[in-house]
Amino acid sequence: KAGVTQTPRYLIKTRGQQVTLSCSPISGHRSVSWYQQTPGQGLQFLFEYFSETQRNKGNFPGRFSGRQFSNSRSEMNVSTLELGDSALYLCASSSSIRDTQYFGPGTRLTVL
Amino acid sequence: GDSVTQMEGPVTLSEEAFLTINCTYTATGYPSLFWYVQYPGEGLQLLLKATKADDKGSNKGFEATYRKETTSFHLEKGSVQVSDSAVYFCALSSSGGSYIPTFGRGTSLIVHP
Numbered sequence: 001k002a003g004v005t006q007t008p009r010y011l012i013k014t015r016g017q018q019v020t021l022s023c024s025p026i027s028g029h030r031s032v033s034w035y036q037q038t039p040g041q042g043l044q045f046l047f048e049y050f051s052e053t054q055r056n057k058g059n060f061p062g063r064f065s066g067r068q069f070s071n072s073r074s075e076m077n078v079s080t081l082e083l084g085d086s087a088l089y090l091c092a093s094s095s096s097i098r099d100t101q102y103f104g105p106g107t108r109l110t111v112l
Numbered sequence: 113g114d115s116v117t118q119m120e121g122p123v124t125l126s127e128e129a130f131l132t133i134n135c136t137y138t139a140t141g142y143p144s145l146f147w148y149v150q151y152p153g154e155g156l157q158l159l160l161k162a163t164k165a166d167d168k169g170s171n172k173g174f175e176a177t178y179r180k181e182t183t184s185f186h187l188e189k190g191s192v193q194v195s196d197s198a199v200y201f202c203a204l205s206s207s208g209g210s211y212i213p214t215f216g217r218g219t220s221l222i223v224h225p
Contacts, residue, residue: 042215045212100144103155
């Protein structure tokens, strides 16, 4: 069974731009969560989607948004990028909420 | 709220040495406990998990036992290899309230030949 895939793997943007990251969950998994990983803050939860609905949201500004499609694929969007948004963005999928999460390889975003 | 505390790294060992990475937690109810591993340039991989007290999770020679009395979930391996060099994350998922996993800060392991 294929794992969680994330595209693109690497991205370089400039301040003020916006970016969209994509995540395809493991086949059959309906829950997708997003995390931001930085050396200073560690792993921080962004949001979780299940059946196209946002179920949980972390403590991030409204510039961070996401959505989930009917095939469970998910995208997250960051608008008006700031230098501090440079991070590894990880997507995790699970068969349902409360189930074990399986992570993708991440998208490395660099904001210049 | 829930929290996970891991020992500070890096942990530096010689090949075939015994490994222990300490993890303690604070949570309400009976959380599930996890160890994830992150190799350089990659995402997190689930290494092992335990869902109730006294359960032992094991995988690839790594073991951890869910100790409710000491609220701990220490990771151990009897003989490490250079290929085990990575960052290890302890995490919990509460049974009640928010089930979103809470992660520790990670412990870097460096194994020398």
